[in-house]
Amino acid sequence: MPSEQWTHPEPGDGPAAVAAQPSPEQVIAGLRATSEGGAELTQLLTPEGQRVPSERFDRYVEDVDDETLKNLYRDMVLVRRADREANAMQRQGQLGIWVPLLGQEAAQVGSGRALQPRDMAFPSYREHGVAYTRGVDMRELIGIFRCTDHSGWDYQAHRFHPYTIVIGNQVLNAAGYAMGQKFEGKVGDEGGEATICYFGDGATSQGDVHEGFVWAAVYDAPLVFFCQNNQWAISEPTERQSRLPLYQRARGYGFPGIRVDGNDVLACLAVTRWALEECRHGNGPVLIEAFTYRMDAHTTTDDPTRYRLSDELEEWKLKDPIERVRAFLARNGYADQAFFDSVQAEADQFAAELRDYTFNMPEPPPDRVFSQVYAEPSPVLEAQREEYLSYLDGFAAAGEH
CATH class of the missing domain: 3.40.50.970 (Thiamin diphosphate (ThDP)-binding fold, Pyr/PP domains)
Structure with missing residues (x-):
């Protein structure tokens, strides 16, 4: 298997260092490319x-x-x-x-x-x-x-x-x-x-x-x-x-x-x-x-x-x-x-x-999340909207008792 590449040089800069033993020059070149953006x-x-x-x-x-x-x-x-x-x-x-x-x-x-x-x-x-x-x-x-x-x-x-x-x-x-x-x-x-x-x-x-x-x-x-x-x-x-x-x-x-x-x-x-x-x-x-x-x-x-x-x-x-x-x-x-x-x-x-x-931004109404989803009304989305609002109404009704 090929060795792990250590640095990735610019074109013309020579071969990349491999394995885990790069030369000092290759380490410096790699750091410079990282910090400066390369040639x-x-x-x-x-x-x-x-x-x-x-x-x-x-x-x-x-x-x-x-x-x-x-x-x-x-x-x-x-x-x-x-x-x-x-x-x-x-x-x-x-x-x-x-x-x-x-x-x-x-x-x-x-x-x-x-x-x-x-x-x-x-x-x-x-x-x-x-x-x-x-x-x-x-x-x-x-x-x-x-x-x-x-x-x-x-x-x-x-x-x-x-x-x-x-x-x-x-x-x-x-x-x-x-x-x-x-x-x-x-x-x-x-x-x-x-x-x-x-x-x-x-x-x-x-x-x-x-x-x-x-x-x-x-x-x-x-x-x-x-x-x-x-x-x-x-x-x-x-x-x-x-x-x-x-x-x-x-x-x-x-x-x-x-x-x-x-x-x-x-x-x-x-x-x-x-x-x-x-x-x-x-x-x-x-x-x-x-x-x-x-x-x-x-x-x-x-x-x-x-x-x-x-x-x-x-x-x-x-x-x-x-x-x-x-x-x-x-x-x-x-x-x-x-x-x-x-x-x-x-x-x-x-x-x-x-x-x-x-x-001071006003809180949006609960059904706001369903608005402007599609260019035209969608029966599926409308059904989801009604189900969600009904679900929320259940909490309001429970609070009255």
Whole structure:
């Protein structure tokens, strides 16, 4: 039997170490690839806030001036503040569960702002930042986690599909939708449509994701597969799921794959714009691996201290997506302390309004769970509704005696 592979190098880096005796050089190479994203990582802003020129991608952010970058900074600060508030509210018993996005703001805001109004987005359950960029009110998200709504927004108006809890299932939905765009002739030029689908590194181990890859590839569907590799599929690290970097899996399906620094909002914006352009012109799907890090728990039911070291978290804090934009703006004189203070004050107000709404949210009637399940009435669902209401009435009758 072949020895267990120890590291999974980039193309051209030489063979992987095997068995349990890697050389010191191989250990260092493996650690560097894990912490930095490898040689093929696309980055436009370093963690220190320095601009890195890119011959390939600079043209996709030529319109990003200091005001645009300040708006991207504002987006990320507001989204993070709302995320932290929701996390706290769950701990206080106001939400049934919360799915934190801490550390993934750049991947979500950058890719979300790359979308055109006519494009469609399919999220999993962590894409609060993408929802924000699509105009979904954060209060409409809260109902899902307070268990009062399936999804509170008009997904056609916002071009943002309802959250999907089943791991990877949204990839099949997105593939089918993108195939429809292709069949209806909505691709082929700059005015075409595209679809983006979000999932995590853990979802790449699900069959639904691979089926979506196959169908999108065969039909040249205008679909951007956006994988947020936050390094942990709950408690399983990425290296236990794949022998190769995730973006390289696209080769097996016949379409391009690229790895972007998921903590770099400018790079995420540029790479996603490029990928969407490829799709709109009818060149088929693209896989983006946004190399980022989940700085909080998988959900509020998870304890990440049981499976990862605090040193790892501290290392990734130095690559914080918000701080690198702040450093760039300050270093270049594009923003002063008054600007940063005003954004923080706006974020605090944003969170306070979200909190007030949540605490005062009216309890829905019992039959609410049966509404808006199907486009047309279903006899089976109506029968279930009547049975459930009758069951509840039995408790009320018993209380009268």
